[in-house]
Amino acid sequence: MDTCCKTRWLDASVKNTNGYLAQTSLLHPFKDIGLASRHHTMTDLWQNAMDHAVALARKAGSLVRDAVQNDMKVMLKSSSVDLVTKTDQKVEQLIIDSVKEKFPTHSFIGEESVAAGEPCVLTDNPTWIVDPVDGTTNFVHGYPFVAVSIGFAVNRKLEFGVVYSCIEDKMYTARKGQGAFCNGQLLNVSDQKEISQSIIATEFGSNRDTEVVDKIFSSMRKILCLPIHGIRGVGTAATNMCLVASGCVEAYYEIGIHCWDIAAGAIIVTEAGGVLMDVDGGPLDLMSRRVVAANNKIIAERIVKEIDAFTPLRDDASTETED
Incomplete structure (x- = not known):
């Protein structure tokens, strides 16, 4: 059975730490699996939302996998390397419609919505x-790393994250204070x-400005x-x-990513024991378009020391996007 790197497979004969029966079926690796949170109780206000996010990610992933097998119409956003497909738009609309129907008072920030002119503002709501399709360029070229990413925040703090790596068939989830999982593995x-x-x-x-590219190469070197x-x-x-x-x-x-790229992954990292920070060493700001995610503070701070930092236009300051 495929594993998600260095993880522990939970015994299928007992309830796992998410409060669900672990399911090791190769045909249905996500059914009734511990993909939500531990200690599932009536008092968990956001459990239904997380369960819905997992189901949506799985459904969206199926659309993505189907589209990989077919010809697709590729469009440009901000540049010749900033791509969008009908699948991006279709998947995002699927998620928006479903969220609005089930949680009509909730707010929504989506990559394609912002590209179409919707505001990118994170409030307490x-x-x-x-x-909808993180890795559009991969998707267009058939490179097998494409993900559906769904983060959920309340009072501007992340409550849960769901990342479905569609081609790999790996479902990553995390709930605040309750651990991170991949296909039921802690x-x-x-x-x-x-x-x-x-x-x-x-x-x-996707930014090909010479000065930006030089800074990226300098940091990598x-x-x-x-x-x-x-x-x-x-x-x-x-x-x-x-x-x-x-x-x-x-x-x-x-540097240059967006809040929708990292929101779900951010809480998955911290719930797995990792740390997040800005490239200047300060706390992570989802709207800053800059991130360092690491296994511990020692590694994070060592990376920060070497980065040639620059400051992209914030997500909440513009509706223009880059992949």
């Missing part, structure tokens, strides 16, 4: 933060404290030459963050 970050023994994930992004074991990246921020949570890589950093 329960808010769904969604990237996730734990790596215990590595030596940067020289670490793998670091990052991405180039300095980090690579610390030295470290290597630099990796799968082309989707959500999946990169889940790899940190799984213990496969020690850290992920990027």
